[in-house]
Amino acid sequence: MPPITNARVLFNTRPDGYPVPGETTVYDTSETIDLETDPLNGGFIVKVLVLSIDPYFRGRMKVRKSPYGLIVSVSFQIPYRLQSKTDWFDGFGVGVVLRSENAQVAVGKHVYCAVMPHQQYVVIPELGEYVRLIERHPGLPWSIYVGALGMPGQTAFCGWKAYSEAKPGEVTFVTTGAGEHLSISLVEWLVIQLAKADGTKVIASAGSEEKVEFMKSIGADVAFNYKTTDTREVLEKEGPIDIFWDNVGGDILDAAIENAATFGRFIECGSISGYNTGQTPLKNFSLMVGKCLHMHGFLVWPLLPKYEEEFYATLARSSRVGSSSDFVFLPREYSEERWEGLEKVGDAILAVQNGTSKAKAVVIVAEE
Amino acid sequence: MPPITNARVLFNTRPDGYPVPGETTVYDTSETIDLETDPLNGGFIVKVLVLSIDPYFRGRMKVRKSPYGLIVSVSFQIPYRLQSKTDWFDGFGVGVVLRSENAQVAVGKHVYCAVMPHQQYVVIPELGEYVRLIERHPGLPWSIYVGALGMPGQTAFCGWKAYSEAKPGEVTFVTTGAGEHLSISLVEWLVIQLAKADGTKVIASAGSEEKVEFMKSIGADVAFNYKTTDTREVLEKEGPIDIFWDNVGGDILDAAIENAATFGRFIECGSISGYNTGQTPLKNFSLMVGKCLHMHGFLVWPLLPKYEEEFYATLARSSRVGSSSDFVFLPREYSEERWEGLEKVGDAILAVQNGTSKAKAVVIVAEE
CATH class of the missing domain: 3.90.180.10 (Medium-chain alcohol dehydrogenases, catalytic domain)
Incomplete structure (x- = not known):
C-alpha cells in the first residue's frame, strides 16, 4: 500500500x-x-x-x-x-x-x-x-x-468530589464562562447537577437569558443574567455561599468572596474571562483570612486516578441513551x-x- | 470593703x-x-x-x-x-x-x-x-x-500543622509584616522554626536588615530585605516554593503565586499591609488553577481544639527557661x-x- x-x-x-x-x-x-x-x-x-x-x-x-x-x-x-x-x-x-x-x-x-x-x-x-x-x-x-465522559465531565466530577465538601442545605454558587454546551459550559452543566444531587441550593449566573433558562431547566434554584442583574444583590439575598465553583474569576470572584460564608470552599476551575482580555485584579482576597476560606486551584489529571472508577460507574450508566436516569445526569439535555x-x-x-x-x-x- | x-x-x-x-x-x-x-x-x-x-x-x-x-x-x-x-x-x-x-x-x-x-x-x-x-x-x-503560648504561637502551630503538609526538602517562604517579636512577628518567628523542624528550606523576607539578621539567627536558610532586594529575583533563584506563609498579601503574594510550585500550599494568616493602607489588588490569582495551588485562610480558634494538646505538650516543655530545648523553640530568642x-x-x-x-x-x- x-x-x-x-x-x-x-x-x-x-x-x-x-x-x-x-x-x-x-x-x-x-x-x-x-x-x-x-x-x-x-x-x-x-x-x-x-x-x-x-x-x-x-x-x-x-x-x-x-x-x-x-x-x-x-x-x-x-x-x-x-x-x-x-x-x-x-x-x-x-x-x-x-x-x-x-x-x-x-x-x-x-x-x-x-x-x-x-x-x-x-x-x-x-x-x-x-x-x-x-x-x-x-x-x-x-x-x-x-x-461528558471526557475531560470536561471529569473536571466537574473530580473537582466537586475532591473539594466541595458539600452538605445538604448549603449554598452553591456556579458561574459560567463562555458558552460551550447548550449555551453553558459542560463543566458547569455537570457541576450544577452534582450540587443539586448533594442537596445544596444552587445559585447560577450566566451572560444571557437563554443560558439562564437552560440552567433553571437542569436544576438551578436561582439563575440570573449577570449582565442585567447585580451579582452582589443576588448573593446578598440568596447567600451567603458555602461553595463557589469559579469558572470566571475577576469581579464576580470578588463578589463571591464578599458573600462567602465562614469556612467556604472555592473551587477554582478556570478564569476564561481572562483568556482573551487579560487578568482582572482581585480586590477582596484578604477577606479570606477572617472568613477561613479555602481556595483550591486544580487540574483534572492529578485527581483522576482517585475518582476515575466512580466517575465512569456513575456517569456512563446514566448516559445511556434511552435509559431511565437514576442520576442527575440527563442525556436528553446533552x-x-x-x-x-x-x-x-x-x-x-x-x-x-x-x-x-x-x-x-x-x-x-x-x-x- | x-x-x-x-x-x-x-x-x-x-x-x-x-x-x-x-x-x-x-x-x-x-x-x-x-x-x-x-x-x-x-x-x-x-x-x-x-x-x-x-x-x-x-x-x-x-x-x-x-x-x-x-x-x-x-x-x-x-x-x-x-x-x-x-x-x-x-x-x-x-x-x-x-x-x-x-x-x-x-x-x-x-x-x-x-x-x-x-x-x-x-x-x-x-x-x-x-x-x-x-x-x-x-x-x-x-x-x-x-x-508564644498564646494566640500568636497557637496561630503559627495550628496553621502550620493543619495546612502546610510539609515534606522534607520542600521550600517554604515566610513573609513578615510589621514587627512584633525581636523585630519580626511572633507568628512568623515560630513558623520559621516549625518549617525548619519539618526539614524544609526556609526563605524569609522582612523590611529591615535587623530583621533579616534575626531571621537568619533562628534558622532561615535565605533571608532578605524586601525593600532593597527584589522578591521575585530571590524566589526565582531559590524557589519554586511549595509552602507560602503569608502575613503580608499584596504584591509579595503575587510574586509568591508566580513562583509557586505545582500543588503549592498558601497559608493565609493575615495581610497586615492592608490594615492601615488599604487592599492591594491581586493580579496573578488565576495562575493558581494551572499550578493546582491550595490557599487556606484561617483563624486559630476553629483549629485549636484539634491541636491544643500537642501544642502545649510541645511548646510549654520547650519554653521552660534554662531547660535544654529538644524542639526548635528557643527560649533564649524569645x-x-x-x-x-x-x-x-x-x-x-x-x-x-x-x-x-x-x-x-x-x-x-x-x-x-
Missing part, C-alpha cells in the same frame, strides 16, 4: 485576540504516512476518530514574558509550541489502534489521549499518564468520551456540536472561544 | 491611619467595683493580670460600608463597637479568679480569654469557646500565655516588651502597628 495523506492542523501564529481560522491554525496536507510499513519503534499507530475542542486551548496559545525573562503560559498545561511547521496542535481525543509493537496495545483497541495531535494518523510511542486505553460503554458514541473533518478545527476553536458554540464541540475526524 | 476604682480602656474613635493613644483609645477611671458584693449572677469575677497587644487590633478598629449597606469588618473577628462609653476594648488576656458562683471555676484558678476586656476587674458570666481555664507550667510567666499598667495600652497598640515594638507586646495590668 502506497503512502497516503496524513492531514494535520498546525499552530501557525499566536493570536492577539480571538483565534483566526486559517491564520492561528492552518490545515496542512503536505505529509504522508505508510500505515503498513512506517516504523513504530515499539509504539503503535492510531487512527484518530474524534477530537475535543475546549476553552482551555486559548490559554495554551498565549505566553507572556515575566519581567525576569521567564516565559510562562497563562493557563493550563504547556503552551502550544510555535517553532516550526512540524509543531502540531493537540487536545483530547480518541483513536483506534491500527498496528502495534506494544503487547499491551492490541490492534482494534481504543486510546484516550490528552495531547492527541490534530492529525489523521499518529504514531504513539507508549502508554502513560496522558495516553490510556479506554473502553466504550454500550450505546454511547466515542464523542461523548471527550465530552448535545454535541459536531464539526466534520480536521479542516474544521479552526472554525470550531473560534466558535468555542467567542461563545457561538451552543453545545459540546467535537471534531469528527473519521468513522471507525 | 468599699467600692474601688475599676480602670478600663475605651474605644473612642475609629482611626484613619495609625491609632492615636488617648484619642483612638482612652484610659478611663470613672467606674468602680465592689469586689465583695457586686452581683455575679452565676458568673465569676476575674482580676486581669496580663493583656496581649496584637497586630489584628487594627483590623477590628476599621469597618467599611459595602455598596449594599452591609457593615463589615475588614479583618478578623467582630469590629470593636463604637456606640457609647460603655463599649470596652478587648483582646487576649489572662486573669485570676477572685470570687465565683460557678462550681467549675474555683477561686485562685486562672482564666484565658480571647476577648478579655481591657479593664482591671471583669465579671465573666460563664466559660465558653473564648473563655477557658488555663494552667501554668512550672517556670513560665503568665505573659508567655498571651505570646523576649517580651512589657508595658506596665492599663494606661499604657494606647502606646503599646501604636508601637505594634508602626513597627517600633521589637518584642512580643504585653501589658502587665497587675501582679497576682
Whole structure:
C-alpha cells in the first residue's frame, strides 16, 4: 500500500485576540504516512476518530514574558509550541489502534489521549499518564468520551468530589464562562447537577437569558443574567455561599468572596474571562483570612486516578441513551456540536472561544 | 470593703491611619467595683493580670460600608463597637479568679480569654469557646500565655500543622509584616522554626536588615530585605516554593503565586499591609488553577481544639527557661516588651502597628 495523506492542523501564529481560522491554525496536507510499513519503534499507530475542542486551548496559545525573562503560559498545561511547521496542535481525543509493537496495545483497541495531535494518523510511542486505553460503554458514541465522559465531565466530577465538601442545605454558587454546551459550559452543566444531587441550593449566573433558562431547566434554584442583574444583590439575598465553583474569576470572584460564608470552599476551575482580555485584579482576597476560606486551584489529571472508577460507574450508566436516569445526569439535555473533518478545527476553536458554540464541540475526524 | 476604682480602656474613635493613644483609645477611671458584693449572677469575677497587644487590633478598629449597606469588618473577628462609653476594648488576656458562683471555676484558678476586656476587674458570666481555664507550667510567666503560648504561637502551630503538609526538602517562604517579636512577628518567628523542624528550606523576607539578621539567627536558610532586594529575583533563584506563609498579601503574594510550585500550599494568616493602607489588588490569582495551588485562610480558634494538646505538650516543655530545648523553640530568642499598667495600652497598640515594638507586646495590668 502506497503512502497516503496524513492531514494535520498546525499552530501557525499566536493570536492577539480571538483565534483566526486559517491564520492561528492552518490545515496542512503536505505529509504522508505508510500505515503498513512506517516504523513504530515499539509504539503503535492510531487512527484518530474524534477530537475535543475546549476553552482551555486559548490559554495554551498565549505566553507572556515575566519581567525576569521567564516565559510562562497563562493557563493550563504547556503552551502550544510555535517553532516550526512540524509543531502540531493537540487536545483530547480518541483513536483506534491500527498496528502495534506494544503487547499491551492490541490492534482494534481504543486510546484516550490528552495531547492527541490534530492529525489523521499518529504514531504513539507508549502508554502513560496522558495516553490510556479506554473502553466504550454500550450505546454511547466515542464523542461523548471527550465530552461528558471526557475531560470536561471529569473536571466537574473530580473537582466537586475532591473539594466541595458539600452538605445538604448549603449554598452553591456556579458561574459560567463562555458558552460551550447548550449555551453553558459542560463543566458547569455537570457541576450544577452534582450540587443539586448533594442537596445544596444552587445559585447560577450566566451572560444571557437563554443560558439562564437552560440552567433553571437542569436544576438551578436561582439563575440570573449577570449582565442585567447585580451579582452582589443576588448573593446578598440568596447567600451567603458555602461553595463557589469559579469558572470566571475577576469581579464576580470578588463578589463571591464578599458573600462567602465562614469556612467556604472555592473551587477554582478556570478564569476564561481572562483568556482573551487579560487578568482582572482581585480586590477582596484578604477577606479570606477572617472568613477561613479555602481556595483550591486544580487540574483534572492529578485527581483522576482517585475518582476515575466512580466517575465512569456513575456517569456512563446514566448516559445511556434511552435509559431511565437514576442520576442527575440527563442525556436528553446533552448535545454535541459536531464539526466534520480536521479542516474544521479552526472554525470550531473560534466558535468555542467567542461563545457561538451552543453545545459540546467535537471534531469528527473519521468513522471507525 | 468599699467600692474601688475599676480602670478600663475605651474605644473612642475609629482611626484613619495609625491609632492615636488617648484619642483612638482612652484610659478611663470613672467606674468602680465592689469586689465583695457586686452581683455575679452565676458568673465569676476575674482580676486581669496580663493583656496581649496584637497586630489584628487594627483590623477590628476599621469597618467599611459595602455598596449594599452591609457593615463589615475588614479583618478578623467582630469590629470593636463604637456606640457609647460603655463599649470596652478587648483582646487576649489572662486573669485570676477572685470570687465565683460557678462550681467549675474555683477561686485562685486562672482564666484565658480571647476577648478579655481591657479593664482591671471583669465579671465573666460563664466559660465558653473564648473563655477557658488555663494552667501554668512550672517556670513560665503568665505573659508567655498571651505570646508564644498564646494566640500568636497557637496561630503559627495550628496553621502550620493543619495546612502546610510539609515534606522534607520542600521550600517554604515566610513573609513578615510589621514587627512584633525581636523585630519580626511572633507568628512568623515560630513558623520559621516549625518549617525548619519539618526539614524544609526556609526563605524569609522582612523590611529591615535587623530583621533579616534575626531571621537568619533562628534558622532561615535565605533571608532578605524586601525593600532593597527584589522578591521575585530571590524566589526565582531559590524557589519554586511549595509552602507560602503569608502575613503580608499584596504584591509579595503575587510574586509568591508566580513562583509557586505545582500543588503549592498558601497559608493565609493575615495581610497586615492592608490594615492601615488599604487592599492591594491581586493580579496573578488565576495562575493558581494551572499550578493546582491550595490557599487556606484561617483563624486559630476553629483549629485549636484539634491541636491544643500537642501544642502545649510541645511548646510549654520547650519554653521552660534554662531547660535544654529538644524542639526548635528557643527560649533564649524569645523576649517580651512589657508595658506596665492599663494606661499604657494606647502606646503599646501604636508601637505594634508602626513597627517600633521589637518584642512580643504585653501589658502587665497587675501582679497576682
